[in-house]
Amino acid sequence: MRQVLALVFAAVVALAVPAWSNAWAFEGEKELYEAAKKEKQFTWYTAHYDSETAAAVCNGFEKKYAGLKCEYVRTTAQVAYQRVSQDMKAGLAVASVFSSTDTSHYGHMKKEGWLQPYKPKNLGELIEGFKAYNDPDNLFIATAAGLVLITYNTSVVSDKDAPKKWTDLLDPKWKGKISIGHPGFSGYVGTWVVQMRKSYGWDYFKKLEVNKPRIGRSINDTVTMLNARESWVAAGPSATTLISKDKGNPLALVYPEDGAILMISPSGIMKNAPAPSTAKLFMEYLLGKECNDIMVKFRQDPVNKTVKVPAGMKSVAEVKTIRPTYEEIDKGIPEVKEMFRDTFGI
Amino acid sequence: MRWRHLDRSLLLWLLAAGVLVALVANPIARLLWTSVQGAGGLTLDNYVTAFSRWRYVEALGNSLILGLSVGVLCAVFGVPMAWAVSRTDMPGKSLVWIAVLGTFIVPNYLSAVAWILLAGPNAGWLNRSWTALTGAAAGPFNIYSMPGLVLVVAASSFPYMFVFTRSALDLISSEMEDAATTLGAGLWRTTLRVTLPLTLPAILAAFIVAFLEAIAIFGAPALIALPGRFQVVTTMLWQFFEFPPKVEVAAAYAMPLLAITVLLFWLQQRIIARKGYIALTGKGGERRMVRLGRWRWVVLGYCLFVTSLSFFLPMLVVLQAAFAKAWGRGFSLDNLTLHNLRFVLVDQPLTRAATVHTFVYGGVSAMLALVLALAIAYIVRRGLVPYGRALSYVAMAPFVIPGIVLAIGFYASYTSPPLVLYGTAWILILAFTTRFLPIAYANSDAALRSINPELEDAVRILGGGRLLALRRVVGPLLKRGLAGAFILVFIPATRELSSAIFLCTAGTQVLAVLLFDKSDEGNFEYLSAIGLILVLGTVAMVLAGFRLVGRDFMLRRTAT
Amino acid sequence: MSKLVLTGVGCRFGNVAAVDDLSLAMAAGEFVSLLGPSGCGKTTTLRMIAGLLHPTSGTITMDGEVISSPGSSLPPEKRNMSMIFQSYAIWPNMTVAENVGFGLEIRRFSRADIRAKVDQILEVVHLGHLRDRYPSELSGGQQQRVALARAIVVQPAVLLLDEPLSNLDANLREEMRYEIRRLHDEFHITTVYVTHDQAEAMVTSDRIAVMNQGRIEQVDAPRTLYARPRTRFVAGFIGRTNFLDGEVHGDKVLFDHFTIPLARFPEAGALHGRVSFSLRPQSIHLHRVRVPQQPLGAAEGACVIAGRVVQRAYLGEHWDYAVRPLASALQLRVTARPHEVFEVNESVWLELDPGQLAHIHDKVAHPG
Structure with a gap:
């Protein structure tokens, strides 16, 4: 019986979805959708979220635009960029949309002429503060946001004892108990290091080294370290930590008094995109409400100004955030990578 | 009249040699060529850059220490176990054998993560148990250290030592030991002075394999060495590939590894040549099991100790996490869930596709590698083409090239005409084939060496060609050895990470890459679930493989 | 006409001449032994006749056809010879009957013919009752007989034996000498027999070629060889x-x-x-x-x-x-x-x- 009901339900949904889609959200959506249906495979290289979120975002897209397929390849920013450069050198058209967390990638791609311009009709829904991070030539648009902040394991650190600001991590009581990522692997960590240098000078890291932090690769490694109780406190990411917390791991966030690092991550359409219309539709989708509703479920910060964050996390607007400029990031990451290696020996 | 004199199988041998050279030499040549490329044409600047920094040189030194220590520790782990399983009446042999096989299947990056949980200095289960038991302030283990890395890598590489040594031991007849016993040597003396030295070629070969595996490994050092604050060659290479990639410097940086390997092989040849190890004939003779008496429990204990380090403990951790809602919460019923498995299998079509890819690529690569290796080993052993010895070096060469670097060589070779393979499964299959060719080669060669050439001569003089001799005599006699070799290539091919990570594209994902991506997502539950799928899938394949060749275990009928 | 003729045959391995300017002619049906101490080149000579080694000088002809010369050699499988090896080279993965029938199978005899011939030859070498055993279940002497049967059953143009008895104990060796000669008397296969044991050569051979340092010192019937040795070595x-x-x-x-x-x-x-x-x-x-x-x-x-x-x-x-x-x-x-x-x-x-x-x-x- 239940199966029959499920079938009926599925049929209703199948009928209802196209009907609902007729209420076109923006001008030209219908044309894009029709064109997209005739296109080749749509593939999205993304470093913006973890696989689970990426899968959910893709599923949402497929649901919204019935008949379209969304394939995603989720990796770290460096690997994603490596992939895309390899594809380009080999003359392969694989990715249609590229989403990295390392903003310096876009500058290079722009210079190489790998991207095509598209100004989303939904741009108006983007949180005002993020618009500054879009490319003036519309080659890439901010579609994801996140924070680097202080995280800790609640089973060994009480609320009261937890660090309140970045400089608290220099306290000797955290010696051997701090976890951080490596700027050589992670764009998030690189940005964090650049910001810390900007705020406190390189001395910050020389002092941090006295506390012998545990250095992983990705910023997400800090979550692993905290879960294992190998480290007690960390400079970690908001979303991954919250997802892990939702699963029941004993984690908590601290929004540092001196500012959480705001990560703005753009997406762009590849010039040789096998599915350019789908890609445009997808860019619209990334900015739209449906997608941002899904994102917040996975503890991502929304980029759509109409979407509110659920309980248990603060919206970017509520938090004191700091952020280096594009130029500082572009120039700073290669510098701090070397300095980081000199200071920490790896 | 002369055409009758032509051995037409010669064409086949030449073809095999050609394929080998194309497969191996092409990427290596590209690599060499790349290492001397500069902005203004040929240059040695890359070498200067690669070795001008103390940090770079230190990483090279660390890799050497790692390789040698892993080789030694592998021998300490593997040789006694092989002896116990092959020559003694130790109980529980099949359990030990299964655990060794399991060890081989578990990817090193998976066990590295597990070991972080086991022996992390603050929170490792072992350390926590220690402090709970002794009341000490801190546990004794620190996985984030060179000894820690050596342990993890050795624990995942010692199966080579076990398998090599065991197959050599299986070929030594008890008569040879009896010869020593009758001269008044006791069990231990006989074992140490006669049995072990006879297996020395195998131990040396395994040592070299373990050494090379250790210096070429990327996953475990990335997880352990970096937090432990030291670099090895592969993590250093990763740096060179960082944006903007310095492929030329990386190529130059990889060259000392080539030199070291050539040196090792030369040493191995010398040692073996001097002592004239011809005793390992195919006849084998009859074998009796050494009676250990009460010692057999001690020996079993040792085997279980080693396999606990390599398999049981890490798998326990992986299992816990794969079925945990949150693995940080430890073992409890309300923490159990099937969600992780369901997500990676059902909700994520990528995992399903990757699972299929992993096993198909692994199987095809293992098959190709084995066929090619056997043909080359045969050519070399029987001296079928001039300069055959050089072919054996070519066949062994891929082992010295870290997977990352080989991948770059492959990438450089097969993204431009005449052969554009990038984006297809073939680039992965060929890369795996090339990468694990040395394992296939070492095994094929060892297996062939154990076959008296007169067995083939007998076929030929009776009117059968070389190919018939291979099919009817050499093949069946090698079947068991080759089945082992297939598994030895198939398993690492299924878990291969370092070359796959650069060569797979959206349509050709494999589990290892998915798994590694998960490892820096901090999502250990999914990671474990994928790891579990990988491990169980491989186990299933291997068991099926054993089924197929199982009849052969009956080959050695005992005299009535 | 001679069945098998070696003319000025030499074989060098690097700087070492294993066989040097060796000439020998054998009549059809003749049993000739190559006798000499180890390292005298007799096995090398035999392997050249078999086609398993290639001469670096000279020629080998069979029935007037050049089968070996420095330029090219007829592969062993096309020589219609058979050989018994020092190790017997009995294939351990085949039963006695499969071993013996292998050469017949290659020669495309029918199943029934193979069975009949195998059974017949196994009776001749007294192994009829062991036809379905595997080699590892046989004694050394029995393996030796399998090798003999396998070599003879195909009725080769030339039969080559490489120290076939050296792995047997003394009594068995003596018995097998007569056995080999008996089989020769029965089948009259042109035979080259390599041995370092003069008694074996004496018992089995029509003529013995005594070899030393890669050369033949003297070829004669056993009696002549004993009574009238022509060199101090012989x-x-x-x-x-x-x-x-x-x-x-x-x-x-x-x-x-x-x-x-x-x-x-x-x-x-x-x-x-x-x-x-x-x-x-x-x-x-x-x-x-x-x-x-x-x-x-x-x-x-x-x-x-x-x-x-x-x-x-x-x-x-x-x-x-x-x-x-x-x-x-x-x-x-x-x-x-x-x-x-x-x-x-x-x-x-x-x-x-x-x-x-x-x-x-x-x-x-x-x-x-």
């Missing part, structure tokens, strides 16, 4: 012997303190200057009293020389004496029947037949 290698060095002086040959008239030697005309002879210990007889019938210097019959027993050993089947002719530095080995008892230091008369003194032709004196 004389020393086949059985035990005494070497007598002398010099032709007018009508006499002068030895160490005794002489023998030149006319008494069968090859008198060929003897000039310094000469050497081989004299078998069996060809000397010892007497307490001088044998009167044949005075020294007679034209025929035995010569008699005075001597003294220096050493003796009783070996059951015979006595072994060392006797020194009077005033001579020479010591002659003499084999005597068990009842011919002499004491050490006893004076004796040595009776020797010059007709049995084999002239040694060595141009180069071989040591030993």
